[in-house]
Amino acid sequence: MSLRVLLVEDDRELRATLRAALAVEGYDVLAAASLADARAQLAVQGVDLLILDLGLPDGDGAQLLTELRKRSRVPVIIISARHDERPKIGLLDAGADDYLVKPFGIGELLARMRVTLRHRGTTLLAATTHYRHGRVAIDLETRQVVAGGADVRLTPTEFALLARLVRSAGRVVTHRQLLADVWGAEHVDNTQYLRLYMSQLRAKLELTPADPQFLLTEPGVGYRLADPQEE
Amino acid sequence: MFIRQFANGRIRHGLAILAAGWALLFAFDEQLGVANQAMLLVLLSALSAVWLPPLLSLMASAFGVIAFNIAFIPPRGTLHVDLREHIALLLTTLSVSVIIAVLMGRMRQHASDATMHARRADEQRDLAELLRAPDDVATLCAVFIDNAGAACASSAGVLLLGVPDKGGELVVGNMSKTELSGLGICARNSQPMGRGTGRFEEVDAWYLPIKGSRATLGAVLLRATSAGLVGQAQQLQHAMALCNLLGAALERASARQHAQDARAAAQGQALRSTLLASIAHDHRTPLATIMGAASALRGQWDRLPPAQRDAYIDTVMGEAGQLARLTENTLQLARLDTAEVDLHRDWEAIEELVGTVVRRVRQRSPGTDIHTDVAPGLPLLSCDAVLLVQLLDNLIDNALKYAGPAPAILVQASMGEGVVLLSVLDRGPGIPLALREQVLKPFQRGVQSIRGAGLGLAVCEAIATVHGGRLGVHERAGGGCVVQLSLPVAP
Numbered sequence: 001m002s003l004r005v006l007l008v009e010d011d012r013e014l015r016a017t018l019r020a021a022l023a024v025e026g027y028d029v030l031a032a033a034s035l036a037d038a039r040a041q042l043a044v045q046g047v048d049l050l051i052l053d054l055g056l057p058d059g060d061g062a063q064l065l066t067e068l069r070k071r072s073r074v075p076v077i078i079i080s081a082r083h084d085e086r087p088k089i090g091l092l093d094a095g096a097d098d099y100l101v102k103p104f105g106i107g108e109l110l111a112r113m114r115v116t117l118r119h120r121g122t123t124l125l126a127a128t129t130h131y132r133h134g135r136v137a138i139d140l141e142t143r144q145v146v147a148g149g150a151d152v153r154l155t156p157t158e159f160a161l162l163a164r165l166v167r168s169a170g171r172v173v174t175h176r177q178l179l180a181d182v183w184g185a186e187h188v189d190n191t192q193y194l195r196l197y198m199s200q201l202r203a204k205l206e207l208t209p210a211d212p213q214f215l216l217t218e219p220g221v222g223y224r225l226a227d228p229q230e231e
Numbered sequence: 232m233f234i235r236q237f238a239n240g241r242i243r244h245g246l247a248i249l250a251a252g253w254a255l256l257f258a259f260d261e262q263l264g265v266a267n268q269a270m271l272l273v274l275l276s277a278l279s280a281v282w283l284p285p286l287l288s289l290m291a292s293a294f295g296v297i298a299f300n301i302a303f304i305p306p307r308g309t310l311h312v313d314l315r316e317h318i319a320l321l322l323t324t325l326s327v328s329v330i331i332a333v334l335m336g337r338m339r340q341h342a343s344d345a346t347m348h349a350r351r352a353d354e355q356r357d358l359a360e361l362l363r364a365p366d367d368v369a370t371l372c373a374v375f376i377d378n379a380g381a382a383c384a385s386s387a388g389v390l391l392l393g394v395p396d397k398g399g400e401l402v403v404g405n406m407s408k409t410e411l412s413g414l415g416i417c418a419r420n421s422q423p424m425g426r427g428t429g430r431f432e433e434v435d436a437w438y439l440p441i442k443g444s445r446a447t448l449g450a451v452l453l454r455a456t457s458a459g460l461v462g463q464a465q466q467l468q469h470a471m472a473l474c475n476l477l478g479a480a481l482e483r484a485s486a487r488q489h490a491q492d493a494r495a496a497a498q499g500q501a502l503r504s505t506l507l508a509s510i511a512h513d514h515r516t517p518l519a520t521i522m523g524a525a526s527a528l529r530g531q532w533d534r535l536p537p538a539q540r541d542a543y544i545d546t547v548m549g550e551a552g553q554l555a556r557l558t559e560n561t562l563q564l565a566r567l568d569t570a571e572v573d574l575h576r577d578w579e580a581i582e583e584l585v586g587t588v589v590r591r592v593r594q595r596s597p598g599t600d601i602h603t604d605v606a607p608g609l610p611l612l613s614c615d616a617v618l619l620v621q622l623l624d625n626l627i628d629n630a631l632k633y634a635g636p637a638p639a640i641l642v643q644a645s646m647g648e649g650v651v652l653l654s655v656l657d658r659g660p661g662i663p664l665a666l667r668e669q670v671l672k673p674f675q676r677g678v679q680s681i682r683g684a685g686l687g688l689a690v691c692e693a694i695a696t697v698h699g700g701r702l703g704v705h706e707r708a709g710g711g712c713v714v715q716l717s718l719p720v721a722p
Contacts, residue, residue, distance in 0.1 A: 086575065103555050105548075195580040195611055202582065210582045210605035210644070216590065217583040219616035220575060 003048040003117065004028040008038045008064070009079070010056050014102075018051070021106045035059045039067075047074060049117060051109075052096075054080040054087065062091055069095040075116040079104070089221055092174045099172065099221075115170035115227055131166045131228050133214040136205055138166055147205045154204065157182065161197050165215075170227035172218050198223065245282030249275060249291060256303070265303060265317065269324045272299050276328035277335070285336025292328035296321055351469045354378075358473055362480035366487055371480050372403035379451070379473045390414040391441075391449035391481070401449075410452055413438050418450035427467050439471055441478040448481050498568065506561060513557050513686060517550040524550075552595060556628070560690045563621060567693040574697060578611040579619070581644045581651060587616075588623040589642060592631075600637065601627070605644040610720055612651060614698055619653075622694040625687035626655040626714050634659025634711070650700075650717040658711040667704040691716075 005027045009015040015031050022029045030047065032038035035058045041047075050068070052061040065076055078091050078099040088099050097116045100109060119128075131138040137146045140163050145152045154162065160182045165173060179188045187193065198217075202209035214226035252275035256268055263271070272295055280288040300310055304317050312318050358378050365371050372389040379387055388404030390411065402411065413431075417424050417438035424430045424438040431438075437453040451474050524543040532540070566572070582605050589601055612619075623642065630640050634657035641656040688702075691714075695702045700718035707713045 103551065192578045192611060195578060195583070199580050199582060202586075208603060210585045210603040210642075211589050212586045217587045219579075219584065219587050219620045220577070 002026050002028045004030065004045070005049045005051060005113075006030045006032060006038065006041060006047040007051045008032045008035075008056065008061065009051070009053040010034065011053075018106070018109070021109075025110060033057075035061070035064055038064055042068070048120070049113060050074055050076045051113075052076055052078055054078060054091075062087065062094070065091060065094060065096055073120075075120050077109075077112055077116055079109075089174055089176070092172065092221070093176050097171060111227065119168065119171060128167055128169055128228075131169055131225070133226050133229050135207065136214060138162065140166060145205070148207070152204050154201075158197055158201055158204070161194075162201060165223060165225040169225045172222050172224045174222035176222075178222065241282050242284070242287065245279045245288070245291075248278050248282065249295075252278070253298075256299075260303070266320065268303050269299070269320050272296070272324055273327050273331070277331045280332040280335035285332060285339075288332040288335065289329060292332050293325065296325040296328065299324070347465070351465075351472075354469070355472055355476060359476050359480075362476060366484050368481055368484055369401060369403060371477065371484060372401070375451070375473075375477045375480075376404050379453070379470070379477070386454050388414070388452040389441075389449060389477075390418060390452075392418050392447070404452075406452060410436075414450040414452055418447055421447040423467075423471065427464060437467065437470060439474045441474050441481065443478045443482045448478055451477065506565060510561070514554065514561075517554045517557070520550045521547050521554075556624075557686065559621070560625065560686050563618075564686065564690050564693060567690070567697060572697050574615045575617070576613050576615055579614055579616045580611055581605060581609045581653070584616060584619050584623065585642050585644055585653075588620050588627065591620070591624060592627050596631065599631065600639040601642065602640070603642045603644075606646060609644060609646060609651060612718060612720070614718065618694045618697070622691045622716065623653065623655065625691050626716075629687055629714070630655050630657040630659065630712070633657070633662075647717060649721070650719055652715055652717050654713050654715040656707050656711060656713045658707070658709075661706055661710065661712045662704055 003026075005022055007015060007018055007022070007029055009018065009031070010033050012033070015033065019029045019031050030041055030045075032041055033056075035056050038052075052064060054061045061078065065078075068074065068076070075097045076095070078088065078096045079102060080088060080099065081102040092099065097119070098112050100112060129140040131140075135148045138144075143159060145154055145159070145162070161178065164178060164181050175191050175194055176188045178194055179190060183190065183193060198215065199209070202212055202215050206212045206215060216224045216226055218224055252271065256263075256271060260268075276288070276292040276295060279291050282288075283291060297310070300312065300321055301308060304321065305313055312321065358375070361374050361378055362371055365374060368391060372391065376387045376389060386404075388402070388406040388410065390406075391401040391403075392399070406414070413424065413434075417440055421440045421442065422428075422430060423440060425434045425436050426432055428437065435454075437451075439451045439453065441448045441451055451470075453470055524546040527535070528540060528543050528547075535543070585603050585605055589603055592599055592601055627640060627642065631638060634640070638657050638659055641654075643652075643654040643656060645652050645654075692702055695716055695718075698718055700716055703715050703717070705713040705715060
């Protein structure tokens, strides 16, 4: 059975293009041009993934996300023409799974969708515990981290930070989420901690820390561990 | 007037001294001769002149001499004087007392005038100081009312004429209709009105024009209060001096405003021409290319070899990407040029900024020869990460465009004196010395045939400026170009 995707986008051309492209990839695509339309469709049938534009004619996509998160964990990818990072971060913190800034390529969207769908239900199922990318291999269960064939020693905080990123591999994790999960809710504004520990992780794991291959920065938003490479 | 002064004690002191003196005269009547007693009387007059107002002290002296005659000059108990030298003594005593009283009175008047002058000078200086800061005319008037009103012991109101953004007139303070129309007349005629001014003497208030260097800017109303300021010529001059201060301050504010408006207008004009040029040239060209490639695919699909089709499709995607970047730069320039830039500062690691931009460039143009050299131990920078990444991205994009085919690009970060230096280096032809300054200004291009570079650099310059940093262009040792951003470590 193909996965059902609800695409909420008010621009007709973009909606049609994305719809066709997703259909070719085998998704069952529903499309909505407004918040009301999207609410009506969600009331009738469940979906596996929601692609949500932020600026809609009858309101902001953020409203729909807030309503949805009260009753459902369905993955949500935000697509937005907005330049400003703030609403985007707010939405990620409010439960959106990832975001894409317009204009984006269909390849990027498909990649984000795959990652998001893979993480679907990780709150219930066993989370990702193995990660492999290029010269780095991480096993969360045995707490073994290998870079370039050699064992790497990490401090407990470094490991906690890395583990948090591994569990969301391929997805963006906001500064706030990382700080809350690794340091605790009272430290959500101490981005300096995060910079320091990320820099230590890059120094230990990346070949060229200023040209990282898998510990990626999303400026102004957070960090993303590159999607793991299958062996 | 005497009664009020009696209450404040000066007269009481004066009278007490007189009484004590006379008591002494009587007490030592036996021991002192008439000549000594007369000296004591002169002393009493002098002392009383210190305390009593001039008129009262004159009267006291006169009465004192008469009483002295009756009490001590033989024959005692009468106004009659036996000896001729006693007449001379009495006359001398009287005239010395009168002279002392008059001199004393004059001295005291001078002292009180000096005090008053000093106080007024202080008030004028204080007001001038207070009027220095505000730029807004309404605030200036409110400050004036608060302070000038207090200085003149009066309540005040201000009417300003020719205030364009307030419907022509601006009224500050509470005033009746009659008072307002009075102010209007005063301002239009540019002449003071009210008691002591020679016009409308019956009105118990002052209507004073606010004079600027060229025209009358408005008028000030100072109402009489119980303290009774109105009618004193010096006080009127003081009030007019205060009004002149307000006039000068208003003119200063308006000059500042004009200068600011002119600057903003010039800036806005420069921005508009930059944006227009950007849209006219930089946006149209990729659009034309996209249109050409897409229409060729549409119309000649069957006849095109597959490789050509792919090339056209790549062209469409590449040009669309360029267009997206151009749009982003255009928007950013417009945004950064507004008065209040909304910077999202956070503590950012330079390594991350460099890493992000290098990755972005590789994604856009795979196979680019780009390297990084980030010095260890650089401090965190308080900056807007999105903007700084855009800045570096633009610099690299320019280097890719200018530095010839297959350029090698180095992104370098190091520590300077109190600044972090972020540089993009290439091995291209470099920028001629004469063009280095110009190249950072909107819409100047080192090489005219490459589009979008002027806009990109203008955005870089704007981003550097909002961060308190500077952008510079140098020659690279061994050939090539260095574009360097220096950012202060402390924000």
